[in-house]
Every structure is written in structure tokens, then in C-alpha cells.
Amino acid sequence: xxxxxxxxxxxAQFAGDEAPFNSWDGITKWAADCGYxxxxxxxxxxxxxxxxxxxxxxxxxxxxxxxAAANGVAVTExxxxxxxxxxAVHPAYDDAFEGFADPSVRGNPKARQAWAVDQVKLxxxxxxxxxxxxxxxxxxxxxxxxxxPWPQRPAGLxxxxxxxLAARWLPILNHADECGVDICYEIHPGEDLHDGxxxxxxxxxxxxxxxxxxxxxxxxxVLQCLDYLDNIDIYKDRxxxxxxxxxxxxxxxRQGVYGGFQGWVNRAGRFRSLGDGQxxxxxxxxxxxxxxxxxxxxxxxxxxxxxxEDGAREGAQFVKDHIIRVTERxxxxxxxxxxxxxANRRMLGI
Numbered sequence: 001x002x003x004x005x006x007x008x009x010x011x012a013q014f015a016g017d018e019a020p021f022n023s024w025d026g027i028t029k030w031a032a033d034c035g036y037x038x039x040x041x042x043x044x045x046x047x048x049x050x051x052x053x054x055x056x057x058x059x060x061x062x063x064x065x066x067x068a069a070a071n072g073v074a075v076t077e078x079x080x081x082x083x084x085x086x087x088a089v090h091p092a093y094d095d096a097f098e099g100f101a102d103p104s105v106r107g108n109p110k111a112r113q114a115w116a117v118d119q120v121k122l123x124x125x126x127x128x129x130x131x132x133x134x135x136x137x138x139x140x141x142x143x144x145x146x147x148x149p150w151p152q153r154p155a156g157l158x159x160x161x162x163x164x165l166a167a168r169w170l171p172i173l174n175h176a177d178e179c180g181v182d183i184c185y186e187i188h189p190g191e192d193l194h195d196g197x198x199x200x201x202x203x204x205x206x207x208x209x210x211x212x213x214x215x216x217x218x219x220x221x222v223l224q225c226l227d228y229l230d231n232i233d234i235y236k237d238r239x240x241x242x243x244x245x246x247x248x249x250x251x252x253x254r255q256g257v258y259g260g261f262q263g264w265v266n267r268a269g270r271f272r273s274l275g276d277g278q279x280x281x282x283x284x285x286x287x288x289x290x291x292x293x294x295x296x297x298x299x300x301x302x303x304x305x306x307x308x309e310d311g312a313r314e315g316a317q318f319v320k321d322h323i324i325r326v327t328e329r330x331x332x333x334x335x336x337x338x339x340x341x342x343a344n345r346r347m348l349g350i
Contacts, residue, residue: 001289001290001292001326001327002289002292002293002294002326003289003294003323003324003325003326004242004285004288004289004293004294004295004296004297004323004324005037005038005076005294005295005296005297006037006038006244006296006297006298006319006320006323007035007036007037007038007244007297007298007299007315007316007318007319007320007323008036008037008038008039008040008073008074008076008296008297008298008299009031009034009036009038009039009040009298009299009301009312009315009316010039010040010042010079010243010298010299010300010301011027011031011039011040011041011042011045011048012042012045012079012081012300013300013301013302013308014027014030014301014308014312015027015042015045015047015048022047023047023048024047024048024049024064024067024068025067025071027039027048028067028068028071028072028073029071029072031071031073031312032071032072032073034312034313034316035313035316035317035320036073036299036316037072037073037074038073038074038075038076038296038298039068039073039074039075039076040076040077040078040079040136040296040298041075041077041078041079042079042081042082043078043079043080043083043119043122043123043126044080044082044083044100044119049064049078049126051119051122051123051126052122054122054126054129054130055122055123055125055126055129056125057129058129061126061129061130064130065130075130075132076132076296076298077127077132077134077135077136077184077241077296077298078123078126078127078130078132078135078136079135079136079137080119080120080123080135080136080137080138081136081137081138081186082100082138083100083116083119083120083123083137084116084120084137084138084139084140084185085097085100085116085138085140085141085191086100086101086112086113086115086116086140087113087116087117087120087139087140087168087169087172088113088139088140088141088142088164088165088168088192089109089112089113089140089141089142090141090142090143090144090145091109092145093141094109098112101115101116102115113168116140117168117171117172120135120137120172120183121172121175123135124172124175124176124179124181124183125175125179127179127181128179128180128181132181133180133181133182134181134182134183134184134213134240134241134295135176135181135182135183135184136184136186136215136241137183137184137185137186137215138185138186138188138191139165139169139185139191139192139193139202140165140168140191140192141165141190141191141192142161142164142165142192143157143158143161143162143165143192144190144191144192144194146158146161147194161192162192162201162202162205163205165192165202165205166202166205166206169183169202169206169212170206170209173206173209173211173212174209176211177209177210177211181211182211182213182240182241183211183212183213184213184214184215184240184241185199185202185212185213185214185215186215186217186220186243187199187214187215187216187217187220187221188217188220189220189223189224194220194224195221195224195226196226196231196234196235199214199235199238203238212238213238213239213240213241214235214238214239214240214241215239215240215241215242215243216231216232216235216239216241216242216243217242217243217245217300218245218247218279218281218284219243219245219246219247219271219277219279219302220247222247222248222249222269222277222278222279223247223249223257223269223270224257225249225257228279228284229280229283229284229287232284232287232288232291233287233291236291236293239291239293240295241295241296241298242288242293242295242296242297242298243298243299243300244274244281244297244298244299244300244315244318244319245271245274245279245299245300245301245302246271246272246273246274246275246276246277246278246279246281246303247269247270247271247272247277247278247279248269248270248272248276248277248278249268249269249278250268250269251268252268255267255268256268257269264304265304265305267304270304271302271303271304272303272304272305272306273301273303273305273306273310273311273314273315274299274311274314274315274318274319275314275318276303276305276306281318281322282322285297285322285323285324286324289324289326297319297322297323299312299315299316299318299319301315
């Protein structure tokens, strides 16, 4: 068994224009002060990282990691959630996702997609330069508008969407393999890879690519009423990254999974700060330890109610309290009477 690393913090939700959240030096000092040992970096945020330089210069990467280390945290992974989203965008979402792209490619879906693919590849190369073996991402989505089968979906529609999604990602996955980096897709509503079955549909089409893996986040499964503990056992060989995020689902006679178009505060299912929701993290950390997960436990703070800085500080301690330092011996070794083959045969009467 292996001990999970952590706690770490995903910085995307904390980036801002005011100190200490507007610079790499400032935010890493703040994260360490909150009790974190690592940080996951949003690769699209130029306040923290120059992604193009990180892809071309190991010296830059050493300096980047050096600043973090001097402030008391390690760089755990890079994230390409926003760029990965743009690898595949259904036209219904063109306007909604324009803000994720560089201004030079906005209004041009083909150029935007090419830019997104290049961005993910740059992040993979940068990860290699930093000695990091996993990259967080979204898959993007072509079939998501048709997730509910009404009106009836034409035969072959979903299959065509997944064929295209796989064709777009396969060259990126091959580049990931060249870099020695796993792409960990966050299994997330809004993405075509939103549950186990959809992940398997994708995996089949990329020939079970060894670099196509999962970012496990139980909060998204709670809101889908999916068994998030069974999911760990099913996909333990593909789970290479872990977001520690809480959620609650409280259906009523008026709303359920779909939320009635309400904002986050008024939805039956909503994200909560760690310890304020319904996720059984004791069971999750136990399964992770039993399954030899030795990656980072990364807090992703999202809460409809609590202030983010309070959630961050509480989250660091929450993860510390849940990480299991795995045992190196059996609890009943004191009663070991010793054995050999002959003794075993005598005990069996053979």
C-alpha cells in the first residue's frame, strides 16, 4: 500500500487581481500559510505561468518550481480544463465558451480548436520539463446537448460524436505518451466524459490508450446519484488524479437532479466546502490507500455558501486528517508463530 500525498490546492478558484492572489510568489506563500504542501496550477492563467516558456525552457520550469519550493509548496500538476474544453465544442456553446480562448481565435471555431489542441500539447511538454507525470483536463463535448434522449436521438448520432472526439484527442494522447505524462480527464457533467460508461466509450475509441486516465472527483458523482465508492474499485487502474471536493444532494417534491434551472444556492444538488456535504471521505481515502493511489489529494474549493479563504484553510486540515499513513506490517504480527511448508502440511492433515 502507498500513502497519498497532500494536502494540495487547485489554484483556479483563488486567482484574482488583488494580492496575494495575483502573482505566483504571492499565491504560493498564501497556500503554504493555509497548510498546503502542494498546488495544482491553472495553465491558462498568465498571472502565474507563461505556458509557452514552460514548454520551451527547462530553466524557466526550474525557476517556476523553485519559487514554489522556497515558499513551502510543490507543483503537483498543471491543469488544462479550459483549453481541453475547447478541443470539442458543440455549436450551441460557441458563444458561452468564447471567453476561454485567446482573443486572436475568438469567432473562429476551427482556429479556436487548433489553438486549444496546441495549448494542451504545450502543457504536456511543460509537465515533462517540470518532471510531472500527470495533467488535468476536460474532454470537451459534442454530444452533451443530446444527453437526455428526447427528442429521440437518431441512430448513430452519439457514436459519431464519440468517434470525432476520439479522433481529436488521439494525437494529443500520443504526444502525452512521448512526454511520459498521463492526461487525467475530470469526469464531469457538461463533458462528453461525464460518467464511467461515457469514459469507456471514449477509451474504446482511443484503443485503450495508456495515457487516457481519470481525475476522480466524488462531488460530481453525488450530484448524478452515481455510486462514487464503487467507481473507485471499477476504475482504480485509470484513476491517476484526485480532487477532494464535497457536495450534497437533497431532492424535494419540486426538484431533483436537473435543478429546475436554479442557481447553485437553490439547487437540490450543490457543491459544499469539505466536511459540509454528504461525501464519505473516510471511505474514499481508505479505498485510495488500499488501491495504492500515491498521487496528490488536491482540494478543489467550490461552495455555494462559504467564503473561499475559510474553505481553503479548513480544507487543508480536513485532508490532513483524512490521509492514511499506511501500515508496513499486519496488526496481528505479534501473534505470528512462524511456519514452514512441513508445518502447513501437518495443519492440513496431509
